[in-house]
Amino acid sequence: MTFLLRCGYTPSFDCTCISDGGLLHIVHLHPRKSRWRVQKGHLDQMSMVLTAFECLEPDIIISSIPDNQVFPASRRAIENSQVFRDMFSCCDSRTTCVNEIIRLDERASNLTVLLNVLHNPPGLPVQVHSHAIHYRDNNSAQSNHLFQPQYIPGTVIPLPVIPLLLTLADKYCIESITETLSIHLSAHAPTDSLRVYGYAVAFNLGTVASMASQYLDPMASYGASQVAVIPTVAAYHRVLVLQNIRVQALRRILSGEEIFPHGYGLCTSHQRQTTSLWEARRTYLLGRIQSNTDVAGEMDIVRPLFTDCKTCHKACSAAVDMLGYKCRRVIRRVDQLREMTDGDLLVDGIYDL
Numbered sequence: 001m002t003f004l005l006r007c008g009y010t011p012s013f014d015c016t017c018i019s020d021g022g023l024l025h026i027v028h029l030h031p032r033k034s035r036w037r038v039q040k041g042h043l044d045q046m047s048m049v050l051t052a053f054e055c056l057e058p059d060i061i062i063s064s065i066p067d068n069q070v071f072p073a074s075r076r077a078i079e080n081s082q083v084f085r086d087m088f089s090c091c092d093s094r095t096t097c098v099n100e101i102i103r104l105d106e107r108a109s110n111l112t113v114l115l116n117v118l119h120n121p122p123g124l125p126v127q128v129h130s131h132a133i134h135y136r137d138n139n140s141a142q143s144n145h146l147f148q149p150q151y152i153p154g155t156v157i158p159l160p161v162i163p164l165l166l167t168l169a170d171k172y173c174i175e176s177i178t179e180t181l182s183i184h185l186s187a188h189a190p191t192d193s194l195r196v197y198g199y200a201v202a203f204n205l206g207t208v209a210s211m212a213s214q215y216l217d218p219m220a221s222y223g224a225s226q227v228a229v230i231p232t233v234a235a236y237h238r239v240l241v242l243q244n245i246r247v248q249a250l251r252r253i254l255s256g257e258e259i260f261p262h263g264y265g266l267c268t269s270h271q272r273q274t275t276s277l278w279e280a281r282r283t284y285l286l287g288r289i290q291s292n293t294d295v296a297g298e299m300d301i302v303r304p305l306f307t308d309c310k311t312c313h314k315a316c317s318a319a320v321d322m323l324g325y326k327c328r329r330v331i332r333r334v335d336q337l338r339e340m341t342d343g344d345l346l347v348d349g350i351y352d353l
């Protein structure tokens with residue numbers, strides 16, 4: 001007896017289920033190629049929970065066809081997958097047989113992970129309490145970023161494991177954990193932005209991709225093998241456009257920022273000397289601005305030179321603060337590009353927060 005299952009989540013996803021006496025076979029599950037090639041060795045980095053699987057009260061057997069390995073499992077747990085639910089609703093006009101075996105064309109290593117996920121769905125990473133977060137000065141590089149929750153490291157799923165989990169969640173339609181996995185993925189953005197951006201694009205997690213884009217270093221600073229993690233030219237191009245706009249906008253803001261704007265806060269004693277120091281630093285910096293340059297922080301370097309004069313010191317502080325304010329308004333994420341192409345904001349790259 002052969003059934004054709006249609007998965008409600010992935011319309012092109014057909015698989016064949018063959019019932020043969022007490023055996024259920026699923027053949028050609030998910031015939032299209034996996035969108036993501038999971039690198040060998042990733043499994044080594046997973047915790048014990050994901051390298052071994054044991055079910056205490058099994059009532060069904062899952063078998064890996066290529067590796068000829070069986071896994072006693074709980075039918076109720078595997079029904080967390082829409083694919084299995086569809087299969088049971090399709091094949092089960094009879095009662096479940098204790099010897100029932102589901103044969104899957106899936107490697108045993110992947111089944112181990114899949115069954116762990118179905119039996120013990122991953123929880124959310126635990127956030128660091130806000131009072132424990134160390135906020136950096138407004139003029140630091142952190143000012144280039146929007147606020148992101150921080151998580152206790154041990155509660156975040158290791159980054160190399162996440163693509164495999166997302167692949168399995170997609171392949172077996174475990175919708176309930178995709179959202180959880182996207183939060184684990186985003187937790188890695190500040191420290192591993194390029195890979196998070198690439199993975200997020202690959203799995204159509206647009207919000208995570210946008211969030212990660214603000215942490216990216218200039219694209220030219222990455223090696224070709226690193227950049228290869230971005231799966232599409234379009235996604236790569238969006239980052240290039242974003243970073244180019246940022247450089248132009250930051251240059252324009254810096255070149256227009258005077259230490260005594262319109263004579264405001266002017267120190268009559270040191271006007272020439274102070275202005276000269278400010279402009280020398282500004283000229284130096286203008287030729288070196290990159291998409292991730294902390295312009296205000298870089299200009300703040302001259303402030304200690306004015307410690308002997310309150311007026312000049314105050315003027316420098318005000319100018320640096322103003323720079324910080326203006327630079328924080330420059331777009332920083334790829335999702336802000338669309339809004340720009342629709343309106344005047346494209347002209348100066350300023351995004352009104």
Ligand SMILES: [Zn+2]
Nearest residue numbers: 267270309312
């Ligand atoms: Zn002065």
